Structures are given as structure tokens and as C-alpha cells.
Amino acid sequence: MSAAPSLAARAHTAAPAQSPRLPRLMKPALIVAVIVALGLFVPSVLKSTFYLGLLVNAIILGIAAIAIGFLAHQSGLMMFGAAAFTGSATYLFAIAVTRFGWSAMTASLFTLLAATLLSALIGALVVRARPLPFAMLTLALAQMLRSLVLITQFRPVTGGDDGLALTFSGSFLGLTQSELAKPASFWPVAWLALCGVMLLAWAVGRSRSGRVLRAIRANEERMRFSGFDTYLPRVLAFTLAGFIASVAGLLTGLHTAFASPELLDFATGGNALVSTLVGGIGSVSGPVLGALLYVIGQDQFGATGHLELLTGLGVVLVIVAFPQGVMGFIHNSVARLAGRGARAQGGGDAAH
Amino acid sequence: MDLSQIFNVAQLANALALASLLTILASGLALIFGLRDVMNFGHGALFMLGAYLGYTLAGQMNFWAALVIVPFLLALVGVVFEYAAIRPLQRRSHMDVALVTFGLALIMSQVVIMIWGTSPKSMEAPPSLAGSFNLFGQPYPAYRIFLIAVGFGTCVALAAWLKYTRSGMHVRAVSQQPMVARMMGVNTDRLSLLVVCLGTGFAGLAGVLAGPYLSVDPGMGASILISCLIVVVIGGLGSIGGAIAAAVVYALIQVIGTVLSPTLAVISPYLLLFIVLLWRPQGLGRGRVG
Numbered sequence: 307m308s309a310a311p312s313l314a315a316r317a318h319t320a321a322p323a324q325s326p327r328l329p330r331l332m333k334p335a336l337i338v339a340v341i342v343a344l345g346l347f348v349p350s351v352l353k354s355t356f357y358l359g360l361l362v363n364a365i366i367l368g369i370a371a372i373a374i375g376f377l378a379h380q381s382g383l384m385m386f387g388a389a390a391f392t393g394s395a396t397y398l399f400a401i402a403v404t405r406f407g408w409s410a411m412t413a414s415l416f417t418l419l420a421a422t423l424l425s426a427l428i429g430a431l432v433v434r435a436r437p438l439p440f441a442m443l444t445l446a447l448a449q450m451l452r453s454l455v456l457i458t459q460f461r462p463v464t465g466g467d468d469g470l471a472l473t474f475s476g477s478f479l480g481l482t483q484s485e486l487a488k489p490a491s492f493w494p495v496a497w498l499a500l501c502g503v504m505l506l507a508w509a510v511g512r513s514r515s516g517r518v519l520r521a522i523r524a525n526e527e528r529m530r531f532s533g534f535d536t537y538l539p540r541v542l543a544f545t546l547a548g549f550i551a552s553v554a555g556l557l558t559g560l561h562t563a564f565a566s567p568e569l570l571d572f573a574t575g576g577n578a579l580v581s582t583l584v585g586g587i588g589s590v591s592g593p594v595l596g597a598l599l600y601v602i603g604q605d606q607f608g609a610t611g612h613l614e615l616l617t618g619l620g621v622v623l624v625i626v627a628f629p630q631g632v633m634g635f636i637h638n639s640v641a642r643l644a645g646r647g648a649r650a651q652g653g654g655d656a657a658h
Numbered sequence: 659m660d661l662s663q664i665f666n667v668a669q670l671a672n673a674l675a676l677a678s679l680l681t682i683l684a685s686g687l688a689l690i691f692g693l694r695d696v697m698n699f700g701h702g703a704l705f706m707l708g709a710y711l712g713y714t715l716a717g718q719m720n721f722w723a724a725l726v727i728v729p730f731l732l733a734l735v736g737v738v739f740e741y742a743a744i745r746p747l748q749r750r751s752h753m754d755v756a757l758v759t760f761g762l763a764l765i766m767s768q769v770v771i772m773i774w775g776t777s778p779k780s781m782e783a784p785p786s787l788a789g790s791f792n793l794f795g796q797p798y799p800a801y802r803i804f805l806i807a808v809g810f811g812t813c814v815a816l817a818a819w820l821k822y823t824r825s826g827m828h829v830r831a832v833s834q835q836p837m838v839a840r841m842m843g844v845n846t847d848r849l850s851l852l853v854v855c856l857g858t859g860f861a862g863l864a865g866v867l868a869g870p871y872l873s874v875d876p877g878m879g880a881s882i883l884i885s886c887l888i889v890v891v892i893g894g895l896g897s898i899g900g901a902i903a904a905a906v907v908y909a910l911i912q913v914i915g916t917v918l919s920p921t922l923a924v925i926s927p928y929l930l931l932f933i934v935l936l937w938r939p940q941g942l943g944r945g946r947v948g
Contacts, residue, residue, distance in 0.1 A: 384753050431936060438697055438752060439935055442891045449884055450928035457921050572880070576760075583757060615772075618764030625758050629750065 342501045349490040358489040364594075364601040365496045366557045369503050370578035371585065371593030373550035376507045378587045380516060381543050382523040383433070386441040387448030389575030391548045394451055395421040395555025400470040400565035401463060409476030410483070410560070417556050418549065425548020426541065433540040445572065452570035469566030478560055486560050496557055500594070503550050508590045510546060519543055554578075580617065584624050586631020595633050667794050669913055675802040675871065677909035678809020682864040683882065684889040684901040685816055686857035691895055692833030693846070693853045694744055695752050700759040702883025703766040704858050708732050708865020709874045710774050713781050716869065721784035725866050732862025736855040744854065745847065763879070771876050781869035801870055808867060812860070813902055820898065829853060833897075888927050892934045 352358050370392050374385050385391075398420050402413035432443045455464045464470065474483055478495070485491040510516050522529045522536045530536050559565060568574065577600065585596025607616045628635045687701050708728050715724035743762065747755050782788070783801040790797040820826040828849055831839040840846055872878060889908050893900030908927060915923030 431932070435935060438756070438895065439891055441753070441756075442887055443931065443935060445884070446888060446928045446931050450925050453924040453928075457924060459921060572884075579757075612768065614764050615768035618761045618768065621761030621764070622758050625754055625761070626747070629754065 338505075342498075345497045345501070346494055348497070349493045355489055358493065360601055360605060361598075362489045362492060362496050362561065364598045365500045366554050366561070367578055367581055367601060368594035368597035369500055369557065370551055370554040371581040371597045372503055372507055372590060373547040373554070374578055374582040375585070375587040375590070375593040376511070376550065377543060377547040378582065380511060380519040380523065381433070381540050383437055383440045383540075383544070384579075385444045385547065385551075385575075386579065387444035387446070387572070387575050388551055388578045389570050389572065390444060390448035390451055391421065391425060391551035392555035392558065392578070393448070393570035393574065394424065395552035396559040396565045396569050397455065397464065397470075399556055399559035400465075400472055403472050403474045404470055405463060407475075410474045410478040411476060413474065414478060414556055414560070417559070418552055421552030421555070422545060422549045425552070426545040429541045429544030429548065433537070433544050445575075448570055448572060448575055452567055455567050455570060465565070467567065469564060469568075472559070472563040472565070474563070483563060487563060492561055495560070499553055499557060503553055504590050504594070506546075507550065510543075511590070515539055515542070580621055582631075583621065584632060586628070586634035586637075588630055588634045589637065592631050592633030596631065599632065666796075668796055668798055669917065670910075671793060671798055671802060671806065673909040673913040674806045674906070675809075675909075676912065677906045678806050678813075679864055679868055679871070680882075680885060680889050680905040680909060681813050681902045682809055682860050682867070683886045684893065684905055685813065685898050686860035686864075687886055687890050688893065688895070688898050688901040689829070689853050690857040691890065692897070693829060693850050694748070695755075695836075696744055696759065697752065697756045697887075697895075698759050698857070699756055699883065700739075700763040700766060701857075701861055701886060702879030702881075703763040703770070704732060704735065704861035704879075705865045705868070705882060706876065706879035707735070707766060707770055708862035709781075709869050709878060710770055710779070710865075711862070712866030712869045713774075713779050713874050716781060716866075721866075721870075725863070728866045729859040729862040732865075733855040733859035736858030737851065739858060740851050740854040744850065763883075767876060767879055776876055778873045778875035781874055783870040805867055805871060808863075812863070816898065825849065825852065885927065888931050892931060894940055 348361070349358060352361070370388055373391070374388050378384050395417050399413050399417040402408045402416050403410070406413075408416065428447065432440060435443055454460065456466060458466065460466070472483075478486060481491060481495065486495070518529070518534060519539050522534070522539060526536050555569070558569065578597075581596035581600040582593045583596070584599055585594065586592035603616070603620065604613060607613045610616070624631070630638065683701060683705060687698055690696055690698050711728045711731060712721075712724045715727055739762075743758055744755070747758060783799075787801045787804050789800050791800040791803050792798075793803070820830055828839065828844045831842070832844060832846055832849060836846070868874075868878070868882075885908065889904045890901055892908070893902070893904035908930065911926050911930060912923060915926045
């Protein structure tokens, strides 16, 4: 009974060694390429600007959620203050456009670079902390940035309470500001960014560094004794998460052309955190599914006026009922069904 | 600006008033964390609930009745919290439980808004404490003196309970070595019920006390929660003595910062958190690392 799955598993691992590497990757890569290409045509199928706008919001939220999920899965560190990274990226972009007068493209590159550097610096300081103090530290960072933005002396730069409304010159990947504001023309940018980020997080997770990171998460002391550097990989993971979060922040800046202190609020980081948990941190697609559900839920519950109440109930229910998130639940159910099928087949083979 | 403006008796008393409020809240938070490893993100919402209940009861009866009844009501909430949330989830990761309390906080604050509305309420100090008090030659609001007295009185009572009673000793034992304490026959579940009730009751007490001192509004829970979390983390997770020391340091920095420069006052708590955690990851006290 128990021999059949292990045999199947051995056969599964043995197969790649026999077949050449490239053709094995060919099929999944082709499927992914087709999905990415098909995704570009969503605006021509979905005509409603409202629902398309909702999807764009889900994508932006989903990218922030991927950042949280990536770090939580690879390092076991939960970023409570993800708003610090998404929000600071939006502000960096806003300041580059309004104060320095840079064009959209230059400002975007500057934003990604500066935000990544910033997260590398912060990561170097905070990844030594244990998970709970780490969560507090990132939360405190977001709160600190929010307070800094609101300080009256910095008002000329940050806009204070009013935030910064942007009018940027030049184009971003051939799109002008008014085109970026429309969901239909902004769609390709958001969609490709999402695909890129998902592929990046997936590839890093599957790489050797990903395995080292998860081993450190499981037992840091043992990894150190085995001769691995346990500090640098975590800083790199944090930096990558910060980079992904800054992509979300940059997209917010490009799409809404507005930076408000609300972006640095705990609630904003909370949205992404809730999405991550609802979707599940075990996979790259989980947080995105969570973000989609979250945005749909927000739209549905928003009309009732009890948005936060229902969000709270949703968080509690999902964490209690689905410890691995919705994606983890789906994954487990599929695996269980497939496992039953495989076992039946294996049993049949054994009988022959 | 000369130094007497910064370090005078009134400023010190202001700092102590803020510190006493923070110690009551933070010691409750630290107690629950020490025993159950639960970082209660709902503590701010409990504090807010306490303040609103205090507002209603003080209006219908008087302030003193509210000061006695509200902590008991909040302790009842603590019983529900222990049986419905903490006990069923005690095998789950700390982060999961922390997030459940975060969800419960969202629910609780919305329930408060549904009952009392979003407009801020003002609560008067009781007539016997409404005037001012002569503090080393300077008039100072009597209510704040009372707040300091209650805050530090509570801390002394808590410290005495922890040090001189059997149940207090068990709480200390579980906070330091949960496994060993359990092996020596300490009933963690029964102790946890007591400690969670005490923690939520303290949140209620702090809420009533805060009524005449701060304004009673729906944002009060979230803003004080962050301060409390900073205090608990700086003090060393689960350490009561550390939490008290950290609350005083935090309040002093906050008050002195406000006089010196508003910019400094805004960012100094976070800088303090960063510096303490990087210098001493376990915090100031002798707590466990979370």
C-alpha cells in the first residue's frame, strides 16, 4: 500500500534524469507563455471599465501580497508593515516627478533602484530579529514613515495631509499619463509586471538560494553549523521582497498619479497581509488569488457599509478554517484526489 | 530655550501620566504574551471598548462606579477571548493567533462604532478631581495626579501578586520556562484564564482612566496599540518589569521630544525601538525572546 506512492515518486524523480533538460521545461514554459499572451487580451474581452479597474487594483494588491508571501514562505518572516515599502515607492516616484521634474521613465527607474537600495539597508538591520519582533519592526517602520510624511516642515516635499497630485511629463513605455490612468490602456503594464514578479518569485523559490532559505527557516543553527552563511541569504530575500513591494508602489503611482499618507497607513499594509493569508503563502499564485478575492469582497461588502467588520470576520474564519489559505486548501484537495487516483492506478499495476 | 523648560516638575508629571496609562496596558499585554505566547493585537480595541463603556456608565451612574464595573465587564470579555480564541488555537503558530486577534480587533472596533457612532465623545473628570493640585508650587490638574497614583498603584499590586503569591509564582514560572513549569504540575490552562482576564480587565481600567485624559474616539485604540507594542517589545517580550521601565522611558522621550521639536517627538519612539532591538534583541527586561 505504502510502497506504491514512493515507487511513483521515484519514477517521477528518475524521469528528468533520462530525458534531456530542455524539452522537459519546454511544455510548461510554452503554457506559461500562452497564458501571459492571452492575459494581454483581457481588456478586449472585458469591456466594463469598472470591472477592469477592479482587476487592475487586484493586480497591484496581488504584487504587494506576493512580496509578503515570498518572505513569509522563504524566511518565515511576516512583514506587517508592507505599506512601508509600497508607500515609500509611491512617494519616491511622486517626489522624483514633482520635485526633481524627471520624466516618468527616469523617475520609475529611480524609484525601483532607490526603493531596492532602501530595503537592502533596512533588511541588513532587521532580518536578525525573530519573527515577532521583526513584524513589530516593519510595522513601526511604516508608522514612522507615515508620521514623517505628515510633519509640517516637510510639507513642501511630501504634501503633508493633502498628499501629492502628480502631473508627469514624458511617457512610460509609450503610454502618456492619461493613458496610464485608464484601466484598459494600463492593463498590459500591470499584467506584465504581475507575470514578471510571479516568475521571479517562483524562480528564486525553486533555485538553490530558495532551498537554502527554507532550510535556514527550518533550523538556522543547524545551517550555520553546516557551514552556510545564514545572514546574507535572508538579507537578499528581504531585498527581493522590498523590490517586489516597490513594483506595486510604483504601479500605484503610475496608475493613480497620486501619493497620499493613507498609502503608508497600517490599513494599506493590512490589505495586502490579509490577501496573502487568505490566498495562502505556500505558493506564488496564492497571494494573487487572495488579492482577487479581497478586491471582489471589498466591492461586494463596500455597499453594505460594514466592510471592516466583514473583513475581520473573513480573516478570522480563513485563518481558523484554512490554515494554509484558499490556495493551500485547493492544492491539498487536488493532491488528495490525485493521490487517490494514483494509488488506485498503482494498485492496479501491482495486481498485473 | 533653557533646560528648566524641558526638565520641570510639570513635564515630568505629564510623562508619568502617559507612562502610567501605558504601563497598565502594556503589563496586561506582557502578561498574556508571557503565558500564552500570544501577541494580542486586540488590546487597543479592548482599551477602546473600555473607554466607551466607561463613558456610558459614567453618564448613567458616576465615574467611580464605571471605574469598578468596566474592568469586570472587560474581564468577562477576556473569558470569552480565552475560551473562543486562545484555547482552540494554542497549537497553531504565534503568527496565526496574532492575526486572529488582529481580525477580532477589526470586528470589535466596528461593533463599537455601530453602537456609539464615529463622533468623538468627551468625558469629564469626577467633581472631586476636576480642580488643580499644588505640585511643588505649580498648579497641576488633579486628575493626572490621580491617574499616576492609580497607574503605579496597579503596577505595585501586580508586582506584589507576582512576587508573593503562589499563583503569581506560577505565572512567573510559566513565562520563563513553559515546559518545565508544566512538568512540575502547573495548570497552564487555568492560569491562562486568570491572566487573560486580568490583562483584558487592565485594558478596561486603562480605558476608563483614559476617558477624561484623552478624547474617546474610534481611533484611540489603534494609536495607543502601536505605542503599547513598542513598549512591550522594548521592555522585553513577556517581562512585566521591563514593560514598566520601557513605558516610563517611552513617555519621557515623547514628552521631552514634544517640547524640543515635534519632528523628534514623532519619530523618537520608532528610533528607540530600532536602537533597543538592534542593541539588545531580547529587550531591556529579562523576558523570553519571541
